[in-house]
Amino acid sequence: GENVEQHPSTLSVQEGDSAVIKCTYSDSASNYFPWYKQELGKRPQLIIDIRSNVGEKKDQRIAVTLNKTAKHFSLHITETQPEDSAVYFCAARSYSSASKIIFGSGTRLSIRP
């Protein structure tokens, strides 16, 4: 089955700097890759997603890149702000298991003022 690895587990960056979180997946049939942000005590919220027919997607300060050959995808946050502090989860879903999302272990991002 699918396995998703996420690095780093914790990340601290200076406000205004960029943050990058990386994930790898094992199932070459995976074709949908969402990223969720979870603030303390809150629900996971989708912040961006990418499908396997696209290599990069951007939404304001957030971008995701996908390398299907290497089976890895990354989240890039530019001009970080205090409200970006949260736990970020990458995830992957295979076409063969349309209902099942496999999550990475999470990255706790802290923004230093």
Add this chain to the structure above:
Amino acid sequence: DTEVTQTPKHLVMGMTNKKSLKCEQHMGHRAMYWYKQKAKKPPELMFVYSYEKLSINESVPSRFSPECPNSSLLNLHLHALQPEDSALYLCASSQDPRNQETQYFGPGTRLLVL
């Protein structure tokens, strides 16, 4: 209505109690999910309902019993739980279980088993 709602927000129960968690969505989504989330861990899939039928049970102990009365409602019945079942229980929904659709999460029920 573009939200998934869950009740109650918090629940404390003893190991002999019976309680139920409730999830509701009015977005016309036909897939609904139960996840369990322990502190500092990702959500862990428990059950998936597709078109009101149970399609995935991730080998969850029988003390957890899901129910989908209609396309908008999802319940999780709890009986004889153990302290290690204490966690945040998240409900989610997505539009069409056959397609690669985004899952939207509810706020969760924080459960404490004493």
